[in-house]
Amino acid sequence: MANRRARSENKSGHKYIFVLGGVMSGVGKGIAVASIGKILSSRGLSVNLVKIDPYLNVDAGTMNPVEHGEVFVLDSGLETDQDMGNYERFLNRDLGADDYMTSGMVYRSVIDRERNLGYGGKCVEAIPHVRDEILSRLIRAAEQSGSDVSVIEIGGTIGDFSNALFIDAARVIHLRHPDDVVFVVVSYLPVPSTIGEMKTKPTQTAVRELNSYGVQPDFIIARSTHPLDNKRKEKLAISCNVEPDRIISAPDVHSIYDVPMNFERDHFSDTLLEALGKEEQPAADLSEWKKFAEHAHNGNGTVKIGIVGKYFDTGDFILSDAYLSVIEAIKFSSYTLGVKPEIDWLNAKDYQNDPDKVSDLKAYDGIIVPGGFGETGIEGKILGIKYAREHKIPYFGLCYGMQLMTVEFARHIAGLKDANTTEINPDTAHPIVDILPEQKEKLARKDYGGSMRLGAYPCDLVKGTAAHDAYVAAGRIESGVDGSTSERHRHRYEINPEYIEQLEKAGLVFSGKSPDRSLMEIAELPKHMHPFMLGTQFHPELRARPLAPHPLFTAFIKASMERSKNK
Ligand code: GLN
Numbered sequence: 001m002a003n004r005r006a007r008s009e010n011k012s013g014h015k016y017i018f019v020l021g022g023v024m025s026g027v028g029k030g031i032a033v034a035s036i037g038k039i040l041s042s043r044g045l046s047v048n049l050v051k052i053d054p055y056l057n058v059d060a061g062t063m064n065p066v067e068h069g070e071v072f073v074l075d076s077g078l079e080t081d082q083d084m085g086n087y088e089r090f091l092n093r094d095l096g097a098d099d100y101m102t103s104g105m106v107y108r109s110v111i112d113r114e115r116n117l118g119y120g121g122k123c124v125e126a127i128p129h130v131r132d133e134i135l136s137r138l139i140r141a142a143e144q145s146g147s148d149v150s151v152i153e154i155g156g157t158i159g160d161f162s163n164a165l166f167i168d169a170a171r172v173i174h175l176r177h178p179d180d181v182v183f184v185v186v187s188y189l190p191v192p193s194t195i196g197e198m199k200t201k202p203t204q205t206a207v208r209e210l211n212s213y214g215v216q217p218d219f220i221i222a223r224s225t226h227p228l229d230n231k232r233k234e235k236l237a238i239s240c241n242v243e244p245d246r247i248i249s250a251p252d253v254h255s256i257y258d259v260p261m262n263f264e265r266d267h268f269s270d271t272l273l274e275a276l277g278k279e280e281q282p283a284a285d286l287s288e289w290k291k292f293a294e295h296a297h298n299g300n301g302t303v304k305i306g307i308v309g310k311y312f313d314t315g316d317f318i319l320s321d322a323y324l325s326v327i328e329a330i331k332f333s334s335y336t337l338g339v340k341p342e343i344d345w346l347n348a349k350d351y352q353n354d355p356d357k358v359s360d361l362k363a364y365d366g367i368i369v370p371g372g373f374g375e376t377g378i379e380g381k382i383l384g385i386k387y388a389r390e391h392k393i394p395y396f397g398l399c400y401g402m403q404l405m406t407v408e409f410a411r412h413i414a415g416l417k418d419a420n421t422t423e424i425n426p427d428t429a430h431p432i433v434d435i436l437p438e439q440k441e442k443l444a445r446k447d448y449g450g451s452m453r454l455g456a457y458p459c460d461l462v463k464g465t466a467a468h469d470a471y472v473a474a475g476r477i478e479s480g481v482d483g484s485t486s487e488r489h490r491h492r493y494e495i496n497p498e499y500i501e502q503l504e505k506a507g508l509v510f511s512g513k514s515p516d517r518s519l520m521e522i523a524e525l526p527k528h529m530h531p532f533m534l535g536t537q538f539h540p541e542l543r544a545r546p547l548a549p550h551p552l553f554t555a556f557i558k559a560s561m562e563r564s565k566n567k
Helices: 002-008 029-041 082-091 103-115 126-145 164-176 201-211 230-240 256-265 268-276 287-295 316-322 324-336 348-353 355-363 378-390 400-412 437-444 466-473 497-505 551-566
Strands: 015-021 047-053 100-102 149-154 181-188 219-224 247-251 302-309 340-347 366-369 395-398 431-435 453-461 483-491 493-495 509-513 520-524 533-536
Touching: 015 029, 015 164, 015 268, 029 047, 029 082, 029 149, 029 181, 029 256, 029 268, 047 082, 047 126, 082 324, 100 103, 103 126, 126 149, 126 164, 149 164, 164 181, 181 201, 181 268, 201 219, 201 230, 219 230, 219 268, 230 247, 247 256, 256 268, 256 287, 287 324, 302 324, 302 348, 302 355, 302 378, 302 551, 316 324, 324 340, 324 551, 340 348, 348 355, 348 378, 355 378, 366 378, 366 400, 366 551, 378 395, 378 400, 395 400, 395 551, 400 431, 400 493, 400 497, 400 520, 400 533, 431 437, 453 466, 453 520, 466 483, 466 509, 466 520, 466 551, 493 497, 493 520, 497 509, 533 551
Parallel strands: 015 149, 015 181, 047 100, 047 149, 181 219, 219 247, 302 340, 302 366, 366 395, 395 533
Antiparallel strands: 431 493, 453 483, 453 509, 509 520, 520 533
16 A cells, blocks of 8 residues: 555656457457546546557558448548547547557658668667657657546557557556556457356456566456356456456446446446556546436437448448447437437438439438448439438438538539539539549549548638527527637538539528638528538538537437427
């Protein structure tokens, strides 16, 4: 105990919690990290969350979201892994560009430095040079965030070839600051159906393997279908050298937002603070979070949302990863309005193949066309948008969904028959949506990585519009005067400025614009034409948080509830 008190006097020391995966991937390491962040911030600490992806891609932007999950864009414009979205949603805070790293990013810095003679003629090696680059990035992330604690997820599992250097960097930080570093292993305990008993052996093996790196875990999070019983807790404690009260039971949960409360059932924040020498922190205040999490279980009635997209032969499971932020944004707004959303994936190609099928959309209270790229299913999406407009079904277009909503409007209301985006038809007579001038050159030289219009840009809102009303209702801007907001982007194309006047004359309202008025950020139909038909060039879903739902999603769900009532 005396030893622990001495540690707590080390007030200047930034604390590091490294979270590693044992046995297998995909068991909720990211949610565990986000939840550790949540419980520590509920104890009054300022927390930073960092994700390390061991792959060689320099960022997540070039990866197929259907295979790897959505690309989550930060304010800085960095294209990251979907876990970063969960981190921001749990912490209710924007994360910085230093809070994400990949092997590709690390190696690129080292190689660039070598090319600039930055290593003074030395032979450049994985150890120490690559490891040192990782160390300096971790330290920079801690400094930039100004937080008390960094919780760092090392991607992959213990024993992988690709994350070994990151584990070694963590070992070195621990060696230098033994009182300031804690290791957590998130492991999986299978319950084989033939045995019907939870098995600890794979976890024991994973911990032993971690030991061979020179790292001893301080905590084990025992992920399983069932809660961990005392017998197995003791067994793990003895075999893995971890005190029983530092083994946290983490059974499957109905909602990921329950995980922080589950952790607290095992007094996780108490033992973590003790390990960090920060026992003096105030008691946990998770009241607001609990209230939100309960909404996931309760709610009066449902609202039925159809998401029309280009879906390949994938199951719902993969799709929910590819559109994770959209789904969560729908949930947050629905929960605040007291309803539960029911989400269906609707394949745009079905409407293309059989246009009569589009009338299936009448079963929905609201329709979303999310972000996307390329040709597949485009005409089907436009058929869906037309149906939503003509049948006054609330419609919300996200990025591509806004561009296609404008194309549909141009074709059928503004009388520009051949209107299209040049992403699909470069020779269209009416290029309503065209490539951003600075993007043309980038594509010509195949400069695809991190080269779109990315990240946060301001958007001015026009008073008297549905968009403006939505931000006022959410208390984000004042009523009666034009306002401004900041939203995240990821696109190469934009509404062609040459057609704006014509589109406006035909009734389309551009209710959000870039401050220099050159880029159309939000398009909507006026109330007398449609109850809610709105699209955004930005991605509002990237800024939707459990405790701060996105104003435009809330307005869309409200309109959808209205339809559901009147149906
Ligand atoms: N493909 C469109 C563009 O590049 C839309 C992008 C998106 O939906 N994120 O502008």
